[in-house]
Amino acid sequence: MEAGDTPRAVVLVGCGRLGSAILEGWLKTGAIDARDLIVMTPSDKPAAEAARARGARINPPPSALGEARVLVLAVKPAKWREALTPLAADLNPDAVVVSVMAGVTAADIGAVAGRPVARVMPTTAVAQARGVAALWSGDAGARETARGLFAAMADVVDLDLESRIDAATATAGSAPAFIYDFVLALARAGEAEGLSAEAATRLARGALRSAGAGVDAGETLEALIARIASPGGTTRAGLDAMAAGGDLDRAAAAAVKAAVQRARAY
Ligand SMILES: NC(=O)c1ccc[n+]([C@@H]2O[C@H](COP(=O)([O-])OP(=O)(O)OC[C@H]3O[C@@H](n4cnc5c(N)ncnc54)[C@H](OP(=O)(O)O)[C@@H]3O)[C@@H](O)[C@H]2O)c1
CATH class of the missing domain: 3.40.50.720 (NAD(P)-binding Rossmann-like Domain)
Structure with a gap:
């Protein structure tokens, strides 16, 4: 120089x-x-x-x-x-x-x-x-x-x-792994309902791609959910089951809290 x-x-x-x-x-x-x-x-x-x-x-x-x-x-x-x-x-x-x-x-x-x-x-x-x-x-x-x-x-x-x-690390840096893990759980649930392992995995991966495409289009997450979940339909039934008892919120909170605590322990 x-x-x-x-x-x-x-x-x-x-x-x-x-x-x-x-x-x-x-x-x-x-x-x-x-x-x-x-x-x-x-x-x-x-x-x-x-x-x-x-x-x-x-x-x-x-x-x-x-x-x-x-x-x-x-x-x-x-x-x-x-x-x-x-x-x-x-x-x-x-x-x-x-x-x-x-x-x-x-x-x-x-x-x-x-x-x-x-x-x-x-x-x-x-x-x-x-x-x-x-x-x-x-x-x-x-x-x-x-x-x-x-x-x-x-x-x-x-x-x-x-x-x-630390909260941002958990909510963004680590979160793709949390989401992949949830998609794997969806694939296992699909298998339990009779899908082959191959079909369940391909369908779940495709669902993740579809979800990502919605986000890329810039709509809010709430609007994206509302667009898929028509009242009384299959998606609404699944969403209600996930929300029942607060299990989904508890799992998300536990994952974020554990990641935050790990970051603070370095
Ligand atoms: N992975 C993620 O998604 C992610 C997301 C957000 C933040 N982070 C942060 O990013 C950092 C790296 O994570 P990572 O997942 O990429 O870890 P990683 O794959 O282990 O990479 C760390 C790299 O540092 C190199 N390194 C070690 N000593 C060095 C030195 N003296 N000079 C230059 N390079 C050296 C290592 O080289 P060798 O391979 O030759 O040993 C290794 O390739 C971490 O602090 C983590 O908190 C990671």
Whole structure:
């Protein structure tokens, strides 16, 4: 980088499940020019290799970090200090840190990084540019930098307090797995009513795709339900059975509460 150049590079630290999904989303949408990407990864990853083929640098010498405008921290919560500490000194002084880790506070990261921090909690569907991401930062510049990284591949939802990140993690980051699990339970229930395992699985997966298509169209969830559930019909009977005794609300509350508590225990 020449003196006076504006730093452009985006450093991604960690290229596991979420890091790879973020990288794939950037490549798919072109939100970040691959030539501006630096990926730090201890082991070879297909997403990093795809980025390298388009001009990204993988594990370059530390001096490359002087070109960074932002560092995205996507390692496991237990690994972040050992991942960030050796990089902090070489990072461009104006670069901000964006953490996608659950359970690690901006204050803790800021104390090591010595610079503003934003926290983002995305879903792995950013890879398909169909993600959702909760965003919080106490620093306006870091917040807008983080928004710029994710806006092309996720619906970015601003949070007013950092403490809400844990609830957002449970309600968005973890929730696709909760929904898949519910769809699996529906498939098992279909089997119990006589469907073959193959038919039940295909039908349940198709139902999930159909549900997703409704959401993509932008209607409210209540309107989508009302459109399927005609009064006195089969869907209404199923919905009433699910609501009876509060079992559905209890299951959802238990899943979100357990995920929140787990995030707070990191
Ligand atoms: N998965 C999700 O859906 C999701 C959603 C929201 C938030 N998150 C958050 O995202 C973070 C990562 O989760 P994950 O599911 O992607 O975990 P993961 O698949 O285990 O990925 C973590 C990656 O970090 C790499 N790593 C370890 N030490 C490193 C270092 N010193 N420098 C650079 N990279 C290093 C590991 O590399 P190796 O593979 O070479 O060991 C691994 O690929 C977590 O903090 C989690 O809370 C995940």
